[in-house]
Amino acid sequence: MEFAHEQAGGVTVVRLAGRLDSAAAPAAEASFAPLLAGAPHLAVDLSGLDYISSAGLRVLLVVAKRVQQASGKVVLFGLVPNVREIFAVSGFDRIFTVAEDAAAALAAAQ
Amino acid sequence: MLGFVEEIVLLQLDEGHGGFADLPLAAADIVIAGAAVMELALQNRVDSDLQRLFVTDRSPTGDAMLDDAVARLADGGELTTASAIERLTGSAAAYREEALRRLVAKGILREENGRHFWVFRTRRYPVVDDTEQREVRARLRQVLLTEEIPDPRDVVLICLIEACELLGLVLSTDEAAAARARVEQLSRLDLIGQAVTRAAAEIRFLIRHAAASVF
Numbered sequence: 001m002e003f004a005h006e007q008a009g010g011v012t013v014v015r016l017a018g019r020l021d022s023a024a025a026p027a028a029e030a031s032f033a034p035l036l037a038g039a040p041h042l043a044v045d046l047s048g049l050d051y052i053s054s055a056g057l058r059v060l061l062v063v064a065k066r067v068q069q070a071s072g073k074v075v076l077f078g079l080v081p082n083v084r085e086i087f088a089v090s091g092f093d094r095i096f097t098v099a100e101d102a103a104a105a106l107a108a109a110q
Numbered sequence: 111m112l113g114f115v116e117e118i119v120l121l122q123l124d125e126g127h128g129g130f131a132d133l134p135l136a137a138a139d140i141v142i143a144g145a146a147v148m149e150l151a152l153q154n155r156v157d158s159d160l161q162r163l164f165v166t167d168r169s170p171t172g173d174a175m176l177d178d179a180v181a182r183l184a185d186g187g188e189l190t191t192a193s194a195i196e197r198l199t200g201s202a203a204a205y206r207e208e209a210l211r212r213l214v215a216k217g218i219l220r221e222e223n224g225r226h227f228w229v230f231r232t233r234r235y236p237v238v239d240d241t242e243q244r245e246v247r248a249r250l251r252q253v254l255l256t257e258e259i260p261d262p263r264d265v266v267l268i269c270l271i272e273a274c275e276l277l278g279l280v281l282s283t284d285e286a287a288a289a290r291a292r293v294e295q296l297s298r299l300d301l302i303g304q305a306v307t308r309a310a311a312e313i314r315f316l317i318r319h320a321a322a323s324v325f
Contacts, residue, residue, distance in 0.1 A: 051159075089304075
């Protein structure tokens, strides 16, 4: 799994790519941790994420919980079809705001 | 912190009398097996997607019950989440006994042996220390009655309670009715939990259908 982030105004854009599964979950959690300080405003680009498992979903759930606790915002965008399907089946598409594209995600995460 | 098998065994016990909640044994076994699989998932020993469940780490967990579960899941062909749960249901009685033994050893339960009509041996487990039960119920009430996002352990407990139809332990009848959609939403968040809830509901449906046919 690849994890990168950059600032875009007041929003941190996070890019996840590859596979987010049990092998990648601990590293993903550790990579998210410093970005969750304060009141985080995150736009998470999943367009390069080919696969997400139960373990990967749990990483995102913890991110959503921490962001909510800190009164921040997190918006996802760029979901590929199989990731969109697992989000629909698990109801994660109701936990997260999912934007159509980067511009909409940046606006929503402000 | 208790493991999920201990948590759900504890929640199934009637606080006053120490007897088990009324749940068909086959469904209770599915819930115990599911609790073990979900414990392994949260310890990153198994992982799953919409098609399969796979063992990702066979190294010892330090818990004999979980090590047994990993060995059983790893010993065989490809698994779906449903077949993984089914594979562990044969061990559910042993896991339940082990969970009860641990709860007694931790001073949470007391074992009472007796006889029914002076003939049948009975065992009850009155709760000695209800701190854990009260804390779990308070945490789940907070998650179910607000828009708070649950953590993964809370999601698993909601799935297990839903699978046992024990929501009444956590919410009043009116609260449970009002929170129905929320319970269904949260119990979908764990893919393994979904399979446990579905399998337990199927067993209950079959038993009720069979009972309705008889009477």
